[in-house]
Amino acid sequence: MAARPPEISPVTAFLYIAMLGSLFFLFDRNQSADDILNASRPNADYVHAFSYGFNPFDIAEFRRAAGYYKTLQLGNFKTGMMHGNLGFCYYYLKDLPRAVKEYEKGIEIDQSLYTLYYDLAWIKMQQGDYAGAEELFRKSKFLMPKNLDDLLGKLHVGQRHAGHEVFPHYMQERVPRDRLMVNANLCFIYLQTKQYQNLLSMAGEGIAAHPQDPQFYFYAGVASFHLGFLKESLVFLTKALDLAPNYAEAYEYRAQLMHVLGEGQGYLNDLEKSKLAKSHVPWQRPRDIEELHHWDDGILLFQIYP
Numbered sequence: 001m002a003a004r005p006p007e008i009s010p011v012t013a014f015l016y017i018a019m020l021g022s023l024f025f026l027f028d029r030n031q032s033a034d035d036i037l038n039a040s041r042p043n044a045d046y047v048h049a050f051s052y053g054f055n056p057f058d059i060a061e062f063r064r065a066a067g068y069y070k071t072l073q074l075g076n077f078k079t080g081m082m083h084g085n086l087g088f089c090y091y092y093l094k095d096l097p098r099a100v101k102e103y104e105k106g107i108e109i110d111q112s113l114y115t116l117y118y119d120l121a122w123i124k125m126q127q128g129d130y131a132g133a134e135e136l137f138r139k140s141k142f143l144m145p146k147n148l149d150d151l152l153g154k155l156h157v158g159q160r161h162a163g164h165e166v167f168p169h170y171m172q173e174r175v176p177r178d179r180l181m182v183n184a185n186l187c188f189i190y191l192q193t194k195q196y197q198n199l200l201s202m203a204g205e206g207i208a209a210h211p212q213d214p215q216f217y218f219y220a221g222v223a224s225f226h227l228g229f230l231k232e233s234l235v236f237l238t239k240a241l242d243l244a245p246n247y248a249e250a251y252e253y254r255a256q257l258m259h260v261l262g263e264g265q266g267y268l269n270d271l272e273k274s275k276l277a278k279s280h281v282p283w284q285r286p287r288d289i290e291e292l293h294h295w296d297d298g299i300l301l302f303q304i305y306p
Helices: 010-027 033-039 044-051 059-074 080-092 096-109 114-127 130-143 148-155 166-192 196-209 214-227 230-243 248-260 264-279 297-304
Strands: none
Touching: 059 080, 080 096, 080 114, 080 297, 096 114, 114 130, 114 166, 130 166, 148 166, 148 297, 166 196, 166 214, 196 214, 214 230, 214 248, 230 248, 248 264
């Protein structure tokens, strides 16, 4: 008599079906973008707000966000922007090698998105690769959109999404701030590498575009000092301090200048003012225009469904 196969209980059968369903989900690469987006969505508001300095660091949220973008990539929805958002997460998870790798992948896919070059330049600058950072910042500056239509084209967003409020806001708010920061970061690089003629030129460009920004006058004053233009240096540094009376670094450099000019009392006064500024809240650029770019999930969807 043939042996009877073992009976399978309803519970065991249900578990088998659930396992098969899970495998189907894992290996189905044709599911819709909406399904993938909803499967592992992080708190996008948190991630975006963090990049503007509104939230404290939460490693769990950024790990979840990284998993979210990697899940999107498994679904074959690959865009340069998506790699950029994943690089953003790795940066704040302090995994710089992976962050660099994601930004480089993003640039391979999309050579027109300036934020990929900007963010990679920022990381290289933090790592001390000033030559690499300079090249990438200049590329980013060249690619910055000139108007709303240019922005939509470089984001690869179809005309049916053109009326969304995020695009004019980005063009009016973020792009000008990024242009300012490219100039400021290039000035920083030229100061670190002692390229004082380039520093003076870039600072002059910054002053022309942003006449109320004290940092560009500071950079112009430092460059003039090292190039031997002492009177011009005094004018620039004094203007920086007029705009930002708590600019400790400007007081320090002006003190050096006073010493060279033989102004002993001015030298002592500026050293004292520098110490006073440091003891309170010395001037520094607001964090919200220095950080990397995290693109809203809605724009990712606009790219997936142009």
